[in-house]
Amino acid sequence: MYHTVYVTSYMTTSMTARAEVFENLKLELRRGCLTLAVLTQLRTEQYGYTLRKALAEDGLEIDEGTLYPLLRRLETQGLLVSQWREEDKRNKRFYRLSPQGELTLNQLLSEWQRINTSLGKILQEA
């Protein structure tokens, strides 16, 4: 019985560790993609909620705690500009790409295409 308990406990721990490793890797993989997706969406002006909704509709769900710090960071880096404006009797903060953001996004998209092509080749060879 002790053996069964030990094996079950070992397997549970091992599975938890594997799941944690996967979650961390998934997070790393998502991080760069999210920035690219947010910058692309903000080619047209949007506020936080509509941006989250648009991303979720395209299959990239993002919570408030991730999106707003990301928007702040991109704005600090000069890639976005924002403006508080009243809409439907409520104050909303609207974001859009800055000229520098447009330039950086084009560079990032080229890089993304290059990586995608390389990865496609690698996956085909494997």
Next chain:
Amino acid sequence: MSTPKNPMELIDRYLQAVRFWLPKSQRQEDLIAELGEDLRSQIDAKETELGHPLDATEVSAILKHCGSPMIVAARLGPKQHLIGPTLFPIYLFVLKMVLLWILVPVFIFIIGPVNVAKAGSDWGTAVVNTLGDLWFGLFVAAGTITLIFAVLERTHAQVAIADKWDPLKLPPVRKQERKTSLAQTVCEIFFGMIGVMWLLLLPYHPGLILGPAHTFLKAAPVWHMFYVPILLLGIVGLLRSGITLARPQWAWFPRVAQLLQTVLSLIMLNLMIRTAAPPTGGDWHPFVVLADAAKNSAEYVRVAAVLNSSILLSLAAAWLGLCIAVAIQSWQFLGFIRNRVSSTGQPASLHVQ
């Protein structure tokens, strides 16, 4: 906690709780306003979907999905740390050095034995008090070091540390020259500790050296003169073993330190033998003297005389042994230097055997 009549008040309560965990700044209000707007938009969307205003339970479900105020604040706020990745390795090194290599040995080898010796028969209380003092000392030292490093982190001292390095000044690749066995060093430390503790207890418990004879014999003044140097030599030996264990790559250290310690012991032994030299006439009691109560006993006088002669002979034998040890250790040290000189100029191997 009361349930608000207006379900939208839950949003304000939630935002207030998030604000509590965010650092106070202009940015805080900005973040709170944006989060509030996001939540109200979510409620609007849900109301449109359901076709009726949301009640408290439905608003509560949206807030629950958003996450606990503390976690949301942690995600929204700036990423903070007390000691950053640049300073952390140095912090850990200093912490280990001070706590494990300074504070703990000082308590084990000096403060603890002194407290136990002073306490006499009540040694249990002394041990407990020493452990309490050690715990307090560790706590204060760790807190102080952490505080200093947190201040350094805030003053951006790590930038200066990170920039002040030169590839040309990096130490050469270590050659694995460790000859001293780990087990030997650990044994030296263990027995060295026992020896130092024994020495510290001796003035208070003469029975530890004289046995039952301490009732009629006592240490001669010569021991008062040489007690501190003997104790210091013991501590030096302990430190030598500790450094050998901590710095195995210092291949030269055990040889030099051992030789120095042996020479110092020889000098001290020589002085002791000279001090104890028999006078031309009168009584000769250089190492042990009779206690006042036993001065009239002829038998005890004979025992004391035999014991004094035996100690002198033992010291002479030890002196001879130390002379031989100095010669052997000097020879070994010279051989080590010769090997070092002959290997200079050859490239250091990266392979560890």
